[in-house]
Amino acid sequence: xxxxxxxxxxxxxxxxxxxxxxxERGFHGVGVDEIGAAVGISGPGLYRHFAGKDAMLAELxxxxxxxxxxxxxxxxxxxxxVAPEAVLDSLIEGHIDFALDDRPLITLHDRELDRLRDTxxxxxxxxxxxxxxxxxxxxxxxxxxxxxxxxxxxxxSVFGLLNSTPHLARPGAxxxxxxxxxxxxxxxxxxxxxxxxx
Amino acid sequence: xxxxxxxxxxxxxxxxxxxxxxxERGFHGVGVDEIGAAVGISGPGLYRHFAGKDAMLAELxxxxxxxxxxxxxxxxxxxxxVAPEAVLDSLIEGHIDFALDDRPLITLHDRELDRLRDTxxxxxxxxxxxxxxxxxxxxxxxxxxxxxxxxxxxxxSVFGLLNSTPHLARPGAxxxxxxxxxxxxxxxxxxxxxxxxx
DNA sequence: TCACCTTGTTAATGAGCGTTAACGCATTTC
DNA sequence: GAAATGCGTTAACGCTCATTAACAAGGTGA
Numbered sequence: 001x002x003x004x005x006x007x008x009x010x011x012x013x014x015x016x017x018x019x020x021x022x023x024e025r026g027f028h029g030v031g032v033d034e035i036g037a038a039v040g041i042s043g044p045g046l047y048r049h050f051a052g053k054d055a056m057l058a059e060l061x062x063x064x065x066x067x068x069x070x071x072x073x074x075x076x077x078x079x080x081x082v083a084p085e086a087v088l089d090s091l092i093e094g095h096i097d098f099a100l101d102d103r104p105l106i107t108l109h110d111r112e113l114d115r116l117r118d119t120x121x122x123x124x125x126x127x128x129x130x131x132x133x134x135x136x137x138x139x140x141x142x143x144x145x146x147x148x149x150x151x152x153x154x155x156x157s158v159f160g161l162l163n164s165t166p167h168l169a170r171p172g173a174x175x176x177x178x179x180x181x182x183x184x185x186x187x188x189x190x191x192x193x194x195x196x197x198x
Numbered sequence: 199x200x201x202x203x204x205x206x207x208x209x210x211x212x213x214x215x216x217x218x219x220x221x222e223r224g225f226h227g228v229g230v231d232e233i234g235a236a237v238g239i240s241g242p243g244l245y246r247h248f249a250g251k252d253a254m255l256a257e258l259x260x261x262x263x264x265x266x267x268x269x270x271x272x273x274x275x276x277x278x279x280v281a282p283e284a285v286l287d288s289l290i291e292g293h294i295d296f297a298l299d300d301r302p303l304i305t306l307h308d309r310e311l312d313r314l315r316d317t318x319x320x321x322x323x324x325x326x327x328x329x330x331x332x333x334x335x336x337x338x339x340x341x342x343x344x345x346x347x348x349x350x351x352x353x354x355s356v357f358g359l360l361n362s363t364p365h366l367a368r369p370g371a372x373x374x375x376x377x378x379x380x381x382x383x384x385x386x387x388x389x390x391x392x393x394x395x396x
Numbered sequence: 397t398c399a400c401c402t403t404g405t406t407a408a409t410g411a412g413c414g415t416t417a418a419c420g421c422a423t424t425t426c
Numbered sequence: 427g428a429a430a431t432g433c434g435t436t437a438a439c440g441c442t443c444a445t446t447a448a449c450a451a452g453g454t455g456a
Contacts, residue, residue, distance in 0.1 A: 010433085025312055028226030031413060044415070045434055053414065110365060111309060114223060149373045150381055157362045157385055164358025167308060168351060175347045183348055183393060187355055190392020191385040208403090229443060242445075243404055251444065 011049050013039045015063075018056045023104035023166070027057055027112045057112060058120040064105045065127035068098060072134050084142040091135060092188050095162050096181050103166045110163065132156070143196030154195040158188050209247050211237045213261075216254045221302035221364070225255055225310045255310060256318040262303045263325035266296060270332050282340040289333060290386050293360050294379050301364045308361065330354070341394030352393040356386050 008016075017038035021030040032053055033043040050056050075090045099106050113124060135155045140146055146154070162184055165174075174180045206214075215236035219228040230251055231241040248254050273288045297304050311322060333353045338344055344352070360382055363372075372378045 026224060026226060026310075028224060029313070032415085033413085041434065042436090044436085047415075048433055112224075115227070147373075150377075153366060153372070153378065153381055154385065156366050157359045157382065160362025160365070161355045161359040161389065164355045167358070168354050174351070175345075179348075180351065183351055184355065186392040186395065187352065187389040190388040190390075190395075191359060192388075194384040194388020194391070195381060197384065197388075230445085231443085239404065240406090241443095242406085245445075246403055 010039070014046060014049055015056065015060060019060050019104040019108060022057065022060070022112060023107040027053075027115045054115075054117060057108075058116055060105065060108060061113065061116060061124050062120065062127070064102075064109050065124045065131070068095070069127050069131045069134070071098070072131060076134065076138075084138065087138050088142055088192070089185070089189075091138060092158075092162070092185055093181075095159070096184050096188075099162050099165050099184075100177060100181060106163050107166045139192060139196075143192065146196050150195065154192060157195075158191055161188060161191060208237070212244060212247055213254065213258060217258050217302040217306060220255065220258070220310060221305040225251075225313045252313070252315060255306075256314055258303065258306060259311060259314060259322050260318065260325070262300075262307050263322045263329070266293070267325050267329045267332070269296070270329060274332065274336075282336065285336050286340055286390070287383070287387075289336060290356075290360070290383055291379075293357070294382050294386075297360050297363050297382075298375060298379060304361050305364045337390060337394075341390065344394050348393065352390060355393075356389055359386060359389060 014035065018030075018035050021035060021038065024030075032046055035053075035056075036042045036044075036046050046056075050059075071094050072091055075094055076087065079087045079090050113121060116124065132152065132155055136148065136151045139151050139155060140148065143151070165180070165184070168174060212233065216228075216233050219233060219236065222228075230244055233251075233254075234240045234242075234244050244254075248257075269292050270289055273292055274285065277285045277288050311319060314322065330350065330353055334346065334349045337349050337353060338346065341349070363378070363382070366372060
């Protein structure tokens with residue numbers, strides 16, 4: 001059986017470093033030589049693992065969108081029959097975990113989508129849309145007086161709020177992960193509450 | 199005397215189109231020929247008006263940060279002695295106006311900062327910092343129990359919320375500007391309220 | 397009328413960069 | 427032990443693209 005913490009494969013190393021570099025300086029702003037150097041091989045050696053630079057970005061973005069959606073579906077399934085408040089809390093918690101633990105990916109997620117080939121972009125958009133709709137349903141269950149377009153706008157805005165962490169500061173400048181997570185959570189709930197008020 | 203609505207100068211046309219294109223496809227993703235074509239001249243003709251592509255981006259970003267800061271200072275001055283609630287409302291209103299009316303600029307604002315030359319980047323960062331600190335002061339006046347780091351995080355998060363509009367949809371898909379503005383305003387206030395709660 | 401500045405144009409230059417070619421060397425497989 | 431395969435390397439190619447050169451034409455002022 002596979003151990004729970006395998007040594008990261010080359011592909012995974014590359015993806016991780018590529019994500020960091022893309023987030024820092026943009027897809028067009030980083031060269032393949034840099035990505036190679038970041039994992040200790042140089043330039044064209046990457047082509048043993050990926051078809052090209054585009055392929056790395058595509059795999060990253062599809063992976064992100066897929067993870068978010070899968071995680072949310074999982075949380076919805078586990079929280080079957082509980083209060084809608086708790087379901088929303090669970091979604092928020094999941095998104096915060098992601099935003100705090102995978103900052104580069106969150107940055108890429110809404111910044112480099114347009115650099116994808118048509119087919120990949122459509123796939124990512126579809127996954128994102130499903131994720132949003134899933135939130136919208138939960139939000140409207142909790143605030144039924146909220147019309148659907150408004151609910152969708154509210155969800156997007158809360159994403160903006162939660163995804164703001166990358167802009168916050170250098171790695172260590174936050175007041176502690178738990179504190180930050182709690183603050184973000186309170187604010188997200190407060191924003192929805194205010195959106196649902198008439 | 200100059201009429202109130204002068205014909206836009208060439209420089210202004212160029213800046214406007216460049217902002218739109220940069221926001222759509224990223225600084226590195228758009229070529230000078232495209233920018234030229236967007237204003238009816240071609241490629242190198244731009245160099246009669248700007249020192250280079252970098253200079254356009256620099257002027258845009260410095261302009262944005264400056265406008266935001268100047269506007270906020272103005273609002274603070276006008277709202278001297280009124281309730282802190284009203285002051286915060288005024289800041290929020292100003293930021294929303296900006297986010298809704300100058301979407302491309304808002305997008306550039308937190309996306310392409312790293313493409314600037316050192317000196318320009320420092321200037322923009324300084325303007326941004328002043329803008330944030332100004333909000334932090336107002337927020338802490340309204341919620342004194344909020345510690346300064348938390349207040350700063352909260353302000354950044356609300357910026358994320360307010361700046362989410364560009365991601366929302368194609369131009370016309372929003373439920374009307376006034377409605378959207380009101381929703382964003384309520385959510386921002388709700389988020390701060392929740393942040394200030396113990 | 398004649399210089400001159402403004403604002404364009406197209407052609408050339410030169411750097412950067414993604415990608416492919418050609419080759420080397422462990423390690424595995426039969 | 428030989429062949430194949432995985433995973434690197436460096437060198438070369440070709441394209442894109444910002445920038446500069448060289449030149450043109452319209453308007454303005456002496």
